[in-house]
Amino acid sequence: MADPTTYRPAPGTIPIDPGVYKFRDAHRRVIYVGKAKNLRSRLTSYFADLSTLHPRTRQMVTTAASVEWTVVGTEVEALQLEYNWIKEFDPRFNVRYRDDKTYPMLAVTMNEEYPRIFVYRGPRRPGVRYFGPYAHAWAIRETVDLLTRVFPVRTCSNGVFRRNAQMGRPCLLGYIDKCAAPCVDRVDAAEHREIAEDFCDFLAGKTDSLIRRLEREMAAASADLDFERAARLRDDISALRRAMEKQAVVLGDGTDADVIAMVGDELETSVAIFHVRGGRVRGERGWVVEVQENATLGDQVGTFLLQFYGDELEMSSGVPREVLVPELPDDHEQLTQWLSQRRGSRVSLRVPQRGDKRALAETVERNAGEALTRHKLKRAGDLTTRSAALTELQEALGMDEAPLRIECIDISHVQGTDVVASLVVFEDGLPRKSDYRHYAIREAAGDGRSDDVASIAEVTHRRFLRHRGDGTGESGPLPAAAGNGAAADNGGDLAPEAALDPATGRPRRFAYPPNLFVVDGGQPQVHAAAAVLDELGVTDVTVIGLAKRLEEVWVPGDDEPVILPRNSEALFLLQRIRDEAHRFAIGFHRSKRSKRMTASALDGITGLGATRRTALVTHFGSVARLKEADVDQIAEVPGIGKTTARTVHEALHAEAEPPPAAPTSDRTAARRKSAGRTASTERTPQ
Structure with missing residues (x-):
């Protein structure tokens, strides 16, 4: 590994003009090309403290052995020179935003005496018109098959064209009228070129004029009683319109x-x-x-x-x-x-x-x-790729065996409110959704603060509490948190003797620890999770943290993170697990926040319990739409009667526009008058 200070240019030697620079390695190979408005400012940034550089940039400057630059007059010239050098040298540290895939095009050789059409891949040639690109070659052949009925341009190679001319008979396409057969002089070169030009005009978008011309010819043939030609032109027009339907109109002004x-x-x-x-x-x-x-x-x-x-x-x-x-x-x-x-x-x-x-x-x-x-x-579903990812993780983290079971936790909240956590499980590199868990954070909810470190410690403690010798905390088992239906969270609060299912004798889902425990965060979060595992005496679980900004892998006790290669399958797997935990946490947080907001709007209404509140919000979609409904519309909700509907309607509108307070005597009289009525009939909640 080279030291960047050994080839750093002397102070003041780098110009402040726009230009393009190259980094070369010890073998004089160009490994990176870049451009800058100010060469001195840009190049100086590469020779800063290595610890402050991005891992990929740090690798580049330590691989390089020299740097050189070229001053240009304008930024546009720098842009062009940068592209030319990237194309010429193909530097390994320059990101290529295109792969090596080439897309087929439809080519028309207008530079030949008898133009032909064919599928083509490669650079542009002078005198040839190109259309496309198409996603698949079969799409081109389908288009050609449809259009050669109307524009019978030849599609054969030059060798086939000469052979048929020598034999004096056309190929099969000539017999079925999908080729004008210039090889046997059915049309001369000028007529065939005109057909090819019409073909190009249609693909170029000049469709309306061609269809109008064919319609005029069809009308003229019908007037001359040439019904056979009129029918053929009618079919040609239908074929052209079918071809036009395959190309969706997206912009009405003919935009390119x-x-x-x-x-x-x-x-x-x-x-x-x-x-x-x-x-x-x-x-x-x-x-x-x-x-x-x-x-x-x-x-x-x-x-x-x-x-x-x-x-x-x-x-x-x-x-x-x-x-x-x-x-x-x-x-x-x-x-x-x-x-x-x-x-x-x-x-x-x-x-x-x-x-x-x-x-x-x-x-x-x-x-x-x-x-x-x-x-x-596709990448995650490949068995070989998953095996390589697990092997890379084992080697990078120094584990005794591949992490066949990986668990990851993530915290979600909005400014410290409705703090929740998720735990996702991957086995053999694939998600095991039946083992996913939700956690409602208790400690953070008490003071309204957002403390991700404390939340991670709490979730880790609840997840691994079962691995303690007595299976309980000092104050007894923790109660279960909110779950996701069938896969509800038991908080990890199973005693060791409850680790086996008494009916089957098999281990319960969470009766054994993961090989790898991942937390979403950096060094503080990792240390919090590791401290909890040490406290519980769990020693057979590897703990790491994945910091999102630079995708760094943090290990407890290490001051420097583990940097996995950006194209590493192991990093891809960790990122996918972290993103899945984030998605699962966000979903639970949104549902919890929605329930809280719904409860705050409908809470306290007489005769309206949790089931009816849920039915109302589900039916109307939101409390705002519920406020817009009248009594009859509210009464249409299953389980909501006329009386309850009237109560809900009055309560929501009373909340929006509070009525003036009545005198004490009037309120007392109103209560006495309504005492004999059915409960909650026509009464505004106080």
């Missing part, structure tokens, strides 16, 4: 735009892009790639735009007039100039705020999120 969305976490980002041409979605694609450390969403967008539109392979779809992104990068003005240079005309780079474009951006974002979910589920 690329709509980009990014959804990710600390490790991976899912990128989705829709290509809209002529107001229709002409193609879409997506990637799931490693995310850059400490990068904001705007930084990720800027890096993606530079790589995507700078690659000649991706330029097959061209730079559109508009590029819609989820967030503008800091250097968006320079990126706009660069994109305009690539296109040859003005390009608008912006974030859609409202209307159809905003709705389309939300659709693209949903697609990106679903792609990330599918990617993670």
Whole structure:
């Protein structure tokens, strides 16, 4: 490991101009390329205290052996030079926001005497028109099969074309009228080129004019009593409209735009892009790639735009007039100039705020999120991957055996109120939802403070209390906390003799400890959990904490965290377990808060118990909607009679607008008058 101070430039030698810099290793290989508005300010940040640097940055500067820079005139030049160097050197520490997947396109060779159409992957060639990209090659073939009925352009290779010309007979497509058969001179070169140009015009969005022209020809053929030609044109028009239906209209003004969305976490980002041409979605694609450390969403967008539109392979779809992104990068003005240079005309780079474009951006974002979910589920469902993750955890934490059972706890609250905790269980790398538990925190609820460390200690104590020798605390067993139905929390309050089910003789679900106990947090949370286990005498459980900011793994007694590689399967598994615990805690917290708010609005109403309160809120969806209902609508709720409905209606409206207080004598008279009536009939609660 190199010492960055050995190659740090002398003070004052780094210019303050914009430029691009390269870090090289001991073998002179470029390992990182970056750009900066101020080279001195940016490069100086790399030579700060190593302990303050991000783990990936720390690894880069300790791997490097030298640094060099190039000064440029403008930030746009720096942008272009950075891209050229990344493309040339492919540095290992530069994050690539695209994978090596190539998407097929539909190519039309307008540079040939007899143009042909075919599926193509690769760089753009002059004289060839490209359409797409398409998600699958079969989508292109389906489109070609549908359109060659109307535009019979040849699809054969040049070798097949010459062979059929020598034989003097067309191929099968020529016999079934899906090719104009220029090889046997059914049409000359000019006529075939006109067919190919109509084909390109249709794919380019000029659909209305083509359909109107065919409708005119159909009407003329019908007027000339050429009904066979009119029927064929009618079928052609139907085929074109079916092809148009496959391309959804998303923007009514014929907009040409690329709509980009990014959804990710600390490790991976899912990128989705829709290509809209002529107001229709002409193609879409997506990637799931490693995310850059400490990068904001705007930084990720800027890096993606530079790589995507700078690659000649991706330029097959061209730079559109508009590029819609989820967030503008800091250097968006320079990126706009660069994109305009690539296109040859003005390009608008912006974030859609409202209307159809905003709705389309939300659709693209949903697609990106679903792609990330599918990617993670596919990764988590692979047996080999799960085994590798457990083995990596064992080696990284120095455990005697792989952690086949992992438990994780997380705390959820809002400014110290409604403090709850969740415990999730993973066995063999998969969630065991029947063992999930909810905990209502008692100590934090008493003083209204938010103390995550104390809450984690309480949950850990309740979870592992059964492993004490007597199975009880000094003040006796703790009562059970709120659970989730069938899998209710017993707080871990089982004595050792109750660890076996008397009916089956098998261990109960929580009769044995986990191999690995994970807490959501850093060093203080880990020490709190470890102290509780020491107090209870539990020595066969490994405790770690996962700090969310940098995904650091903290071990009790260590001053420095364990840094797992960002592409580590072990880190992916820990992150998934932590996120599942967070999701489970948030769900319980929301339900508890909702019940508390509901109870505060409907509590104290005569004749309204917990069951009826729940029925009312479930039926109307909220207390606000319940207040808008009249007596008859409230009485429609099962279990709510007319009298109770009237009482609820009066109580809710009395709460909103309190009536003026009546004199004491009047209130006494009212009570005497209503004494003989049925309880709670037409009486406003006091």
